[in-house]
Amino acid sequence: MPAVVKDIRVEPLQHGPKSNVDFGATVHGIDLNNLTDSEFEIIHAALHKHKLLIFKGQPEMLRPQKQYELTRRFDPDEPTGGFAHGIDPLLTTHNGTSIYGLPNRPAIPAQPQVHILGRGALPENHYDFPPGFEIQGVDHHAFHLPPHIPAADREAGRSRFYQWHFDGALYGIPPPRVGCLLAVRTPRGPDVRVQWDDGTGTEMSMAPGATAMVSGARALSLLSPELRAIVYHSRIEYAPHCFEWMSTARSTRLGHSLETEGREKPLDQLKPWSRDKICVYPMVWENPVTGEHSLQVHGQAAYRLFLKDSPEGEETVVSDLGEVRAFLQKIMRPVLEPSNIYAHAHEEQDVILWYNRALWHSITEFPTSYGPRIMHQCNIAASDHPVAAAVLS
Template structure:
């Protein structure tokens, strides 16, 4: 059984490349030219994270730049890199934020976690998707891997740019669709095209089985949808709505979620653990999500455990509900409601542990601890700008994709998240 153990975050000067298992030493500099400008949130917002980074060219990266970024990332949790003179140019073969062979964005996850040298995709090996003129493309229709750098995936919807890193002509990414996953009734097509939207799935990036969740997540905006703001609907009976930019990535801080709990519930989550389902995403693939995207509906539709691929209890992930930032000491409620399978509840370190196995009870508790944070004043919906790169600390933020009208055009993002060397500690 995988249980979190204590860890420290030590940055090293070596860079373990995701491709080729080569090593580079970062160019040395005494001081970074980077500067941080906090993201200004609206007066009615309670969001307290996020910053823009200026002065660092991700194609020309030094050891001082990394230290600057690492400190800023752990402090601000989300960094948006501006002023990039070019989109992480492929010819920059020695760029420490790119793969040696082609310069594609594979942000230096290993540099944040020097013990990790495998470069493994955080959700495990990809299946073969298709083959074109002898080039094999791995992944899923909604998450194809870039052929020349399979640790980088394409997220979004619509056609890719022409000659996009060995993808065949007219290749299109199949976008998310809440009709495939959310509990009916769904938003009618005409309302969706008029700008009605939903949060698809609130989560942190992780396989939730065997593989440790990444420390850092990353997106490079290649193409972004163009059109008016969309209106995200909660569709949970509260009538709650929120205007956001089309194709935005919505984020919530686990620290805010923790702060919103009453004292009794906070004591419980500080001392309790979650057991996630084996092969959690296959397990939930036959079930319905709540319309808010934070839980599964309890309908008995999950795939039976004996119909999953082979699994062992030793590889089942059992994580604390509260994780600690290794640089700042800040604590975050970091949970995945849809994958939750069993709860181990205690109100104090030495208190009696209550094991909850009934899925309806599990989800009622998960709703109790997650739902208070999922209100507009706690959500930051990042409006991606083409050529910008965002990094976020995956062990302190929840995030969700959002839908947008097809008429707004394609959304093409390069995503990289690489499994960490260890499981999270409280």
């Protein structure tokens, strides 16, 4: 019998005349549960080119084992294949099955590198979880500087970005190359109105439960020549166990940095850490396939800066957290405008892949009356730490 020729199409997203977004593509004709080597080669090339891929028309829900296999293919040299944030604690047991993770991020027992994110009740008989198990979603009331959005306004569709970031533990473990997200359940309701709440009056409408994304390349291009020279030659040090360190602090209302209030957990009160595992990364990373450069910084986890404006320039160490965050405001805030943001409206059974070393993303809040948002996420520790991009002439 003749071989079946599949109609595989990679179609760049059309963002409209008022948008500056230049990333993203939709992939048709690939069944991720039955992925072939030749199909993965198409995906690998397309992801590095478009940085975000959306897989439509999947015949069935992507299985956790296949989601893990897909994600790990991007970094076959990683020796452990482990979760990018390290070892999960025991969360609960059910019918003799141990479930690891956190209340807002439990791991699927059959494939513990795949975690369940979102908010609300899981479907019945969902991968060995107890009946009625609910994902405890994150809430800006618990993390952002007040004033918060009042409950009535939130239920009426007012929203915020929770945290602009790239995925990674930022301590000891290299950040993933890619992220993979499957939509199991999505909220149903009108668009929400996301508020910046930073004094600018900026707002943006998007689908409820959308994942917002911006390009690090776009962020880099928006900097002045002077700032661009600095970020190309500078490094950023992240706090040890940075998520524990920031757990007692409060985020800016825009979700891109922390407020400087002296509320961070003291380093000597963190769980044991060692200096050799602290991550000090360049601010500009290079796409190994396309050569594109991206500004990749995690504003909330930043602890110290090492600033230079040329290879031979004198290095300035910035240890004052207020000054660290003032610099990050200068380099992060310009790209955080509606015209630069793509808000992905998840549809059930669709899968998205993104190049974690070139995009920033944030979840967005939505009214509880819209129902649950249940997502399966897989990101795996990389085999390498980011290295500085070569300075463009």
